[in-house]
Amino acid sequence: MDNELKELYQQVILDHNKSPRNYGKPENYNHFAEGYNPLCGDHVDVYIKVENGIVEDVRFEGSGCAISKSSASLMTSIVKGKKVEEAEKLFDNFHDLVTGKLDDEAVISEMGKLAVFQGVRDFPARVKCASLPWHTMKSALHDEATKITSEP
Amino acid sequence: MNNIKANNNKTDNLRTVITDTSGYDVKRIRKDFPILHTTVHGKPLVYFDNAATTHKPLAVIEKTRKYYEETNSNIHRGVHFLSQKATNEYEEVREKVRGFINAKSHKEIIFTRGATEAINLVASTFGRMNIGEGDEIIISHMEHHSNIVPWQMLAEEKNAIVKVIPINDHGELEMDKLPGLITDRTKLVSIVHVSNSLGTVNPVKEIIDLAHSKGIPVLVDGSQSIQHLKIDVRALDCEFFVFSGHKLYGPTGIGVLYGKEDILDSMPPYQGGGDMIAAVSFERTIYNELPFKFEAGTPNIVGTIGLGTAIDYITSVGIEKIAAYEKQLCDYGAEKFAPIPKFRPIGTAKDKVSVFSFILAGIHPHDIGTILDFEGIAIRTGHHCTQPVMKRFNIPATARVSLAMYNTKEEIDHFVHAINKVFEVFS
Numbered sequence: 188m189d190n191e192l193k194e195l196y197q198q199v200i201l202d203h204n205k206s207p208r209n210y211g212k213p214e215n216y217n218h219f220a221e222g223y224n225p226l227c228g229d230h231v232d233v234y235i236k237v238e239n240g241i242v243e244d245v246r247f248e249g250s251g252c253a254i255s256k257s258s259a260s261l262m263t264s265i266v267k268g269k270k271v272e273e274a275e276k277l278f279d280n281f282h283d284l285v286t287g288k289l290d291d292e293a294v295i296s297e298m299g300k301l302a303v304f305q306g307v308r309d310f311p312a313r314v315k316c317a318s319l320p321w322h323t324m325k326s327a328l329h330d331e332a333t334k335i336t337s338e339p
Numbered sequence: 340m341n342n343i344k345a346n347n348n349k350t351d352n353l354r355t356v357i358t359d360t361s362g363y364d365v366k367r368i369r370k371d372f373p374i375l376h377t378t379v380h381g382k383p384l385v386y387f388d389n390a391a392t393t394h395k396p397l398a399v400i401e402k403t404r405k406y407y408e409e410t411n412s413n414i415h416r417g418v419h420f421l422s423q424k425a426t427n428e429y430e431e432v433r434e435k436v437r438g439f440i441n442a443k444s445h446k447e448i449i450f451t452r453g454a455t456e457a458i459n460l461v462a463s464t465f466g467r468m469n470i471g472e473g474d475e476i477i478i479s480h481m482e483h484h485s486n487i488v489p490w491q492m493l494a495e496e497k498n499a500i501v502k503v504i505p506i507n508d509h510g511e512l513e514m515d516k517l518p519g520l521i522t523d524r525t526k527l528v529s530i531v532h533v534s535n536s537l538g539t540v541n542p543v544k545e546i547i548d549l550a551h552s553k554g555i556p557v558l559v560d561g562s563q564s565i566q567h568l569k570i571d572v573r574a575l576d577c578e579f580f581v582f583s584g585h586k587l588y589g590p591t592g593i594g595v596l597y598g599k600e601d602i603l604d605s606m607p608p609y610q611g612g613g614d615m616i617a618a619v620s621f622e623r624t625i626y627n628e629l630p631f632k633f634e635a636g637t638p639n640i641v642g643t644i645g646l647g648t649a650i651d652y653i654t655s656v657g658i659e660k661i662a663a664y665e666k667q668l669c670d671y672g673a674e675k676f677a678p679i680p681k682f683r684p685i686g687t688a689k690d691k692v693s694v695f696s697f698i699l700a701g702i703h704p705h706d707i708g709t710i711l712d713f714e715g716i717a718i719r720t721g722h723h724c725t726q727p728v729m730k731r732f733n734i735p736a737t738a739r740v741s742l743a744m745y746n747t748k749e750e751i752d753h754f755v756h757a758i759n760k761v762f763e764v765f766s
């Protein structure tokens with residue numbers, strides 16, 4: 188496989204695509220948003236339970252490509268248990284990572300598994316796929332709109 | 340609409356499929372398209388996104404350059420040599436387009452920005468004038484968004500109704516439903532000739548005859564038929580026919596609205612400005628005659644001239660030969676694609692052109708598109724501006740291979756081979 192392609196479809200991504208974590212609508216949640224990418228039809232619902240400023244639970248549902256599905260899966264795994272402000276900080280870092288604006292190796296390594304999405308920066312057409320779940324999560328945290336679209 | 344005449348002749352079969360490809364030399368044709376000899380990600384380009392736009396032959400590219408080097412001037416407004424020359428070249432293309440689609444008069448050929456603008460032009464002039472509260476417009480379930488949204492906008496403005504001809508599981512129109520949709524409030528049928536996401540060739544002649552028997556005018560969206568089929572607007576007898584130049588091996592930003600002269604004459608202008616007037620005073624403006632009434636402002640002169648060269652190129656190869664060759668490619672593709680594991684074609688109409696929409700079970704079209712891109716293969720993935728079609732088949736998107744006159748069986752083989760890479764990644 189081509190190297191760049193390998194960078195994009197890393198094993199972690201393929202694994203989360205195959206068996207997404209935190210998939211399915213939970214019984215209890217107090218924040219919700221629906222994300223939609225009109226360009227490709229990708230669709231993701233994000234459900235969050237916030238208590239005392241902590242993301243107690245976060246789950247998703249929807250349909251999309253391997254990048255958007257694994258991104259949602261990894262996002263939910265990593266954000267769970269974090270403070271709301273930390274989740275928002277991660278959003279900013281993730282956004283910078285996939286758009287190629289983040290070079291600080293220390294920050295990248297702090298992001299843990301999320302670093303696997305660095306390869307996306309070489310695929311401008313796929314940035315929206317990776318960022319859609321994050322935009323949706325942010326919107327859910329703010330309970331902004333019920334339906335949002337991802338702009339990189 | 341009393342100027343719509345019923346055609347009592349039996350619907351003649353305009354789809355006599357010609358299979359003679361003698362003299363068709365695809366290798367020679369490929370030499371005429373410089374971009375086909377470039378590489379993508381280090382691999383030779385295999386361009387399978389022709390329904391989105393086609394590539395341009397060298398003749399079109401050179402003509403564009405030559406125009407700027409030797410002719411460049413504004414048209415219809417100068418006595419000087421270059422302006423005359425530019426005007427002549429521009430108007431010659433109108434005549435070429437007329438001949439290409441067999442319109443009666445050059446006055447029936449209006450240059451627009453593309454098919455989209457042509458449809459919008461009809462909606463905002465003919466539509467505003469003839470469609471009122473409670474009136475109905477019939478479209479189909481397989482329309483491109485550009486033949487849905489202008490009618491919805493008009494319907495909203497006028498409190499009119501948009502009705503939809505349904506499609507079956509093969510992606511064919513359910514023609515038996517059409518008579519039931521037509522009422523005495525139906526003011527227009529606007530229908531796609533060939534679907535860009537399914538490849539279906541619709542029985543437009545039958546639709547036109549049926550509509551005319553009730554005095555209803557018909558617009559045919561020929562965006563995907565003009566490059567694959569011989570078009571004869573007089574044999575079709577449609578009131579309007581629209582297409583874009585860039586899907587016909589010509590430049591972007593230029594398209595055509597064909598309209599029957601008496602109907603165009605009865606329509607108010609689309610935009611106001613220079614060129615579309617005969618005389619202007621602050622009291623009153625007299626509009627110019629056809630076709631200039633609908634071409635306000637400095638048009639896309641170089642695009643028009645490029646389109647003329649594209650038509651010359653197609654004519655020199657022969658649209659019927661192209662159709663016959665593409666039919667062979669289409670049959671070959673259907674045969675080669677069918678055994679691909681997990682392959683599900685979307686759009687399996689009996690009458691099809693070389694557009695193959697498909698999904699691979701469990702693998703999203705976006706991922707297929709990205710992986711094939713690394714093999715040098717350009718395909719389209721997504722909803723192809725036909726979201727209602729995606730909904731009808733209960734899928735978010737498809738991957739689409741759309742072929743053109745310069746594609747080859749070898750490229751199809753390469754594609755089938757490259758699909759294995761997709762399975763490798765998603766094993």
Ligand SMILES: Cc1ncc(COP(=O)(O)O)c(C=O)c1O
Binds near residue numbers: 485563
């Ligand atoms: C069937 C059909 N109609 C209309 C259009 C719109 O053409 P354009 O964007 O060139 O105006 C397209 C192009 O995608 C098409 O395929």
